[in-house]
Amino acid sequence: MTTAQKVIGALAIISVLLFGSIIYVSSQNRELRDKLTTLEAHYTNQELADSAIHNPVQSIDEMVFSGQYADALQKYQDLQQKKTYSVNDADLVARISVVRSLIANAASSRVDKPIQAARDSIAKPTTLVDREDLANTSSNKNKDTDSLENKITELNRRLSARERALEEKEQLKAMAIQGPTGQTIQYVGDTKNGMAHGTGTGVWDASGGTYNGDWQQNKRHGYGVYNWKDGVRYEGEFRQDKREGKGSYYWPSGERYVGLWKNNQRHGHGVLYDKDGNVSYDGNWESDKPKRK
Structure with missing residues (x-):
């Protein structure tokens, strides 16, 4: 056998080995992508099951927090009639009462949508694998095996973290609480140690006022x-049940105040606007009154 023939034979062997390696890596990538897709589908199905099947009351509560009062009322009532979910009937009655009060209040004044904060980070955590990244991963055949393995490892880690968070989170509750001055408040939202704690909605029995936050x-x-x-309406910061910090106060006439508060009174720098949006006063306030020089 000549030298040229030996070289050709060696190149042929190398080509076969290289081609086989490419096929093997491609097969591994397909398997990893399939596993990644399966885990992503598992997460999505688990999230839907947690929110809609295991705890349908919490899903309806979310509608209340987002301002969908009429739809939430209908679903509470359907749940009460069908009795397909084991829940204390008194809790449903309390929720229905709160939503009816919110609807009645919205009919006489504009009720703004409540904020979403800590709840989203637990009840609806950030999507584990960004949908765009997942699509790119599936379509890009040049993604290496290590990258896919890292994604699967991260997905499993976040699934475990999410399951722990759901186990630790208390169920949203509907209950009557006592305010600092003894008022009765119908409350739906996060709780801790049997108290309103976190994000929720309250309706004051005596005054009919509502608070979301x-x-x-x-x-x-x-x-x-x-x-x-x-x-x-007041939108802004509260400290120990009092308006304190930055906040805006709106009158039905169209006037509004934007500025600082202390002990339920305008205190510090603030701007008062008339009903047409013109500045009536821009300066310091003390004990709810302009502090003029």
Whole structure:
């Protein structure tokens, strides 16, 4: 055998080995992509099951927090009639009462949509694998095996983290609570140690006012929106159930105040606008009054 023939034979062997390696890697990538797709589908199905099957009441509660009062009321009532989910009937009655109050209040004044904050991070965590990345992974045959393995490892890690978070999170509850001054408040939302704590909606029995936002130990604390029955509205920060920090106050006439608050009063720098949006006063306030020089 000549040298040329030996070289040709060696090249042929190398080509066969290289071609075989390419086929093997391609096969491994397909298997990993299939596994990734299966895990993603598992997560999606598990999320739907958690929110709609295992706890349909929580799914309806989310509608309340997003301002879909009429739809939520209908679903609460359907759930109450069908009795397909094991839930305390008193809890459903309380929820129905709260939603009816919200609907009645919305009819007489504009009720703004409540905020979504901590709830989304637990009940609806960030999508594990970005849909666009997943599509690119499936269509791009040049993605290497290590990259796919890393995605699968990360997916499994986040699935485990999500399952732990769901186990630790208390179920949303509907209950009557006592405000700091003794008022009775019908509450639906996050709870901790039997108290309103987290994000939720409250309806004051006596005044008919509604609050959507952050709570801490039965008190408005954090950011929220409070609506009085006469159409007045406050959007901003609360501290220990009082308007304190930055906030905006709106009158039905169209006037509004935007600025700082302390102990339920305008205090610090703030701007008062008339009904046409013109500045009436821009300066410091003290004890709810302009502090003029």
